[in-house]
Amino acid sequence: MKKDKPKYKQIIDAAIIVIAENGYHQSQVSKIAKQAGVADGTIYLYFKNKEEILVSVFEEKMEIFAHNLKEIIQQEISSSEKLYKMIENHFVVLSSDHHLATVTQLELRQANLALRLRINAVLRNYLVLLDTILKEGIEQGEFDRTIDIRLARQMVFGTIDETTTTWVMNEHKYNLVDLTGKVHRLLLNGVKG
């Protein structure tokens, strides 16, 4: 399995650093190769093309979010608390890796449509988990049963995303995790009805 070889991770990590430091459009394959300490051609032994590197960056990192979220869902806590922990997890992960935050919130959005559609496909797994929280909350009577799940999901994700992007654009000047409580309350109000 290619993914298990050390150079695979090496290249993924190099890509994040290069993109964060140089911007999406200034992140040539040769720069990523140099940062990873391999030859340009070597990249193509692990990734079919450049797009594949970028999708993989997203897949690998999004897995962390999804993995954490799965654990959260399985905990025996209220849906409101799950929502809280989900927001917190999102903020904590991105706060702890500024490079990653810059890449996902700013740089990767400059990708062409084809790439962004693929990134969205990866994102979907995450959003499905969010749906699970929302559905559970409705079933258990915690959330308003008349809300539209899809819209609620878009509100939750849209708000978290907008909040994070604003934080990145403000150059991480304030503490993102500290906003968890307030964001949670706003969103909770939304879904509680």
Add this chain to the structure above:
Amino acid sequence: MKKDKPKYKQIIDAAIIVIAENGYHQSQVSKIAKQAGVADGTIYLYFKNKEEILVSVFEEKMEIFAHNLKEIIQQEISSSEKLYKMIENHFVVLSSDHHLATVTQLELRQANLALRLRINAVLRNYLVLLDTILKEGIEQGEFDRTIDIRLARQMVFGTIDETTTTWVMNEHKYNLVDLTGKVHRLLLNGVKG
């Protein structure tokens, strides 16, 4: 004033069509000129460079949103109703021009960082008006006075934006304006506390 000359608007409109139909990265200046029915060089009598065309597209169209929103704010209706009309306005304007919707929600986001920062500056005017509604709602006791205005604004805009983008990505398959009520209720719950 260059902006009042017919060719200025002609080029702006051509740019929207070309970008919507060909994608951001396939929208060469020569294509826009052809669509506008002018020579390539004529473009540069009205715009300093390509970036300036794209920023102007955004400015001109965002002005419509802002203009409508200003009128809404001045009406003698509740803040909740203003929020409703704002969402409705957003959805109506983009529903009535699918090309524009594609350009603002998908294509322009592929712009480089410099351009996106300029687009954000334009957007700010719109968000300031949104703040006005929120502040008024709080003052009048309609909205929870403990909410954080900035976060509330990010929630409202993030939700509207995410909703619209999802609609565009689903190729306008369903009616966006019909979602107004539900989105309004979700957001109202959020700010009502």
Add this chain to the structure above:
Amino acid sequence: MKKDKPKYKQIIDAAIIVIAENGYHQSQVSKIAKQAGVADGTIYLYFKNKEEILVSVFEEKMEIFAHNLKEIIQQEISSSEKLYKMIENHFVVLSSDHHLATVTQLELRQANLALRLRINAVLRNYLVLLDTILKEGIEQGEFDRTIDIRLARQMVFGTIDETTTTWVMNEHKYNLVDLTGKVHRLLLNGVKG
């Protein structure tokens, strides 16, 4: 006669200023028109095309050199003295108009070959006069009768030109006219044999 109309001279003078201040490749017709205080199109009422402006600049100014040189030739002085006065004239004229000096010594040389050939044709009239001095000097026994006139002319002009260009490149830091005596002696030695 077009040349007698005020705008003709106006455009010539504007061209010298614009070229001296902006460089040959940054001297667009529109810039010259602006400096001359006329519309772009007006230029073409007085000059067939851009090349014609530049050739005319050279013609008009070279006429001054030639005119002065003709007067010098007619004076009843030795050939050596004529040579002296010719060098002096060259240095005086260019010293008194730094813009013109920059244009003839540096900027106009960047012209394409076609234009430079035409400039050379203008220059020839001047060189013919120089030949007259040399021939006279030989006939009168002042200069060595075995020298090759053409080569001697190239030495005299090449030296004057090289001296002037060096002075311009050194940003007119020293006094060019002061070099007349030394240059004259060098060249006189050369032709005296």
Add this chain to the structure above:
Amino acid sequence: MKKDKPKYKQIIDAAIIVIAENGYHQSQVSKIAKQAGVADGTIYLYFKNKEEILVSVFEEKMEIFAHNLKEIIQQEISSSEKLYKMIENHFVVLSSDHHLATVTQLELRQANLALRLRINAVLRNYLVLLDTILKEGIEQGEFDRTIDIRLARQMVFGTIDETTTTWVMNEHKYNLVDLTGKVHRLLLNGVKG
């Protein structure tokens, strides 16, 4: 070292041919690449940009002049003879490569000021060597000790340059090397005083 790779010289030689045959302003990079038998992009593996090709052309070829001149200086011959050999060398090298002669005497002079300043810097090394001959001649009593070295240098170089340019402009119709004796005598007279 890039300069030692065969393609480096290949491109330099191609540039001389293309410029001589098409003129400075009609020497596109793609034409040079084609002549060199490499892809356009390959040019940029060896030269930073187009200007760098042109400066390198000058550097590489001027090195031949300088190299020969150094050997001449070291010979145990009179300064007058050194001056003779210097002129001869100049004429021989350019006579043996008409393309190179056209490029240095006509085409490269159309370069913009920035490039010409860089070319002049290269030329300076050559002129310094000429100064050496002149100084030595003065010290040994061969040349007039009252001449101004700088002016003498400008006379020698200006004359050689003007002679060569005239020869090129006359399309190499006569034999340039044959002029060596006459030019030498003229210049020698000049510096002998």
Add this chain to the structure above:
DNA sequence: TATGAATGAGTCTTCATTCAT
């Protein structure tokens, strides 16, 4: 596996010149 030299397609912008007014 790994290398890295070579490839070649693709585009924004300038500016001399024209011509309807």
Add this chain to the structure above:
DNA sequence: CATGAATGAAGACTCATTCAT
């Protein structure tokens, strides 16, 4: 005579990808 808005051709350079070693 004078204007100035409109025209449209033309070229340097980048970078993802390949393939001989």
